[in-house]
Amino acid sequence: MDFGESSTGAADDVDAREAFDLLGHDIRLEILLALLEDWLAAHTKPKSYAELMDAVGMEDSGKFNYHLDKLRGVYVRQVEDGYVPTASATALYRAVLAHRPTDSVAVDQTLSTATCPACGAEPQLRYDRGFVTVDCPDCSEWEGFTYPFPQNGFERHNSEQLLAAVSERVRHEVGLARTGQCPACAGPTTVDLRPEQVEDDGWIELACDSCTFVVGVDPLTALLTDDRVGAALREIGLDPLGHDWERPDSQPSVSSRDPPRLSVTVTGPSGTVTLTLTGDLEFEAIDTE
Ligand SMILES: [Zn+2]
Ligand SMILES: [Zn+2]
Known part of the structure; x- marks a missing residue:
């Protein structure tokens, strides 16, 4: 992300x-x-x-x-x-x-309760220019994530609580942006579903038409606030509230270019969920096997 x-x-x-x-x-x-x-x-x-x-x-x-x-x-x-x-x-x-600039926050800590999905090392949490970054200090296999987080949120958080707070913020904001509303300014958002990007990086982009809000995210993360997706993930034994890197890779693919159709497959301990989505991330089908 x-x-x-x-x-x-x-x-x-x-x-x-x-x-x-x-x-x-x-x-x-x-x-x-x-x-x-x-x-x-x-x-x-x-x-x-x-x-x-x-x-x-x-x-x-x-x-x-x-x-x-x-x-x-x-x-x-x-x-x-x-x-x-x-x-x-x-x-x-x-x-x-x-974001008051008078209080400066410097964070560079190891997250002892998380592990890099690629190498198993303890990830690093850093804060710079108003962005929280979580990545692996030992390998470059896992790209981790970066997301803006107001400095004000640091007053009551140690790094584990901070990670939970950032994750919760991502879920709400990205979930709202996916429904067509900018979480920052309430203006309309647009889904950019470039087939090459989806196939290469597994990403889609959600951007506000009027302010600076823009986020690149895997499609499944954008859909986690939807009840049907939460229920389908639980059915196959996955926790929709867990960190996104703790879930098995969801494989997005472009099943049709015109009209655009995206298909996302994720396999859990007790089954596989396949979501078929339109170019606006509306559900066409949710199949569980
Ligand atoms: Zn690693
Ligand atoms: Zn906006």
Whole structure:
């Protein structure tokens, strides 16, 4: 599994630039932080103009009003009893909190409860640039995986718990992306099912049409949140919640190019499951033998 960064289109850049630009002032940031202090989702109690001005510690109402006005409609909404932050403001706040650059995390540890599927060595877990990487220190047979994980998640995790947390995140995010919804921005996602890539690497790519979310993943991992796949794997004696490298290799193949059809076969201790999928990863058939 791998995760890169794609670039956004020109239209998105303009919007993103304006959104960033609005925050380029201390007073505006103070206003947002003051509004977010008592955030209770849709139930957030509005702050009055006077309360807000007081919270920001400003006495010049002309200047205060100028900056409040800039934020209004984008990050701040005026309601009957005052002002509330918008969902955009909270989303931005969460992103900054998740990846706040002041706390640096250095992780380079051996995972004593896991083994490399190729050579049996204990895998290595590393963290760099916001990505968790698990791979083998002893061989290059197993490529392991890399996935983004917010620094904020490190506060309560040792490396084994961290691995479980990353795996859970991958399952949810990739599962959501596979259903056509971007886990980061809720925009539509597209499945890129290049036959050569499926045949060479066993990978498909799920990418958001509007933000930078993109993930390369084996088709079975993308389907694990589907009840039918979970049930079929259990039926042949495999744990759908186990780490993906602990399962026997699932062999994806392109059974038809036009229309695109993908076939995924995995063999467990008590049988074989074959999934037949359309180009959008919809099920055409699930067969268990
Ligand atoms: Zn190895
Ligand atoms: Zn997105």
